[in-house]
Amino acid sequence: MAGVAYIGVGSNVGDAFENCLQGMRAVIDNERATFVALSSLYRTSPVSPVVQSDFLNCALKIAWRGTPRELLSFLQEVEAALGRDRGVRFGPRTLDLDILFFDDLVLDTPGLTIPHPRLHQRKFALVPCLEIDPGLVHPRFGRPLAEYLRELGDEQKIAPFGKVPADRIGSAKAGDAPEGGGG
Ligand code: A4P
Ligand code: MG
Numbered sequence: 001m002a003g004v005a006y007i008g009v010g011s012n013v014g015d016a017f018e019n020c021l022q023g024m025r026a027v028i029d030n031e032r033a034t035f036v037a038l039s040s041l042y043r044t045s046p047v048s049p050v051v052q053s054d055f056l057n058c059a060l061k062i063a064w065r066g067t068p069r070e071l072l073s074f075l076q077e078v079e080a081a082l083g084r085d086r087g088v089r090f091g092p093r094t095l096d097l098d099i100l101f102f103d104d105l106v107l108d109t110p111g112l113t114i115p116h117p118r119l120h121q122r123k124f125a126l127v128p129c130l131e132i133d134p135g136l137v138h139p140r141f142g143r144p145l146a147e148y149l150r151e152l153g154d155e156q157k158i159a160p161f162g163k164v165p166a167d168r169i170g171s172a173k174a175g176d177a178p179e180g181g182g183g
Pocket of ligand 1: 009010011044045046047048054055057072089090091096097098099100110111112113114115116117118124
């Protein structure tokens, strides 16, 4: 099995910028992953009952030669390698890598739900995905992502933090699309 995945990337511990970059580099370095597109980075307010620092978030779009389950295991290895402490749910994290979409797949299994079950309620996931593809439709609910974003109030703050040149995460080495490429 193979497919195109949107990966949500987030960090709010230590050097969040470097953590996101290193995490994405590790993903692209995997022989089963091919770079497709990368959103800007955004500074976002924590969506959490736990008081914590702002996050940096972005979305990375890749082609993955393997199953969604294999992608999840691999992303968890990358999180662990970068010092992720799973102590507090919704708590601060060095690096969080979530599978947001995998093609148009709708999947409910123990330990893996696709699309990510909360992405449509969260600006930090919606805005980066919509930057890559403004026409994205939620495969489970059949609704354009842009509609979910319009319905969210002002409580969640999100501000552009900057663009990462695609070669900073090694996509040039993978020999693929230029920055912002793909859709
Ligand atoms: N899991 C199920 N489906 C998926 C999927 N599609 N992708 C399971 C990734 N993981 C998935 O996740 C818990 C379990 O979810 C995993 O074992 C996996 O089997 P986790 O990463 O270990 O723990 P977590 O991230 O603390 O919990 P959870 O429920 O994934 O939290 P969320 O929903 O990911 O929220 N605010 C801002 N501004 N920016 C953020 O990035 N992140 C969170 C985490 C909360 N608030 C945030 C941010
Ligand atoms: Mg998570």
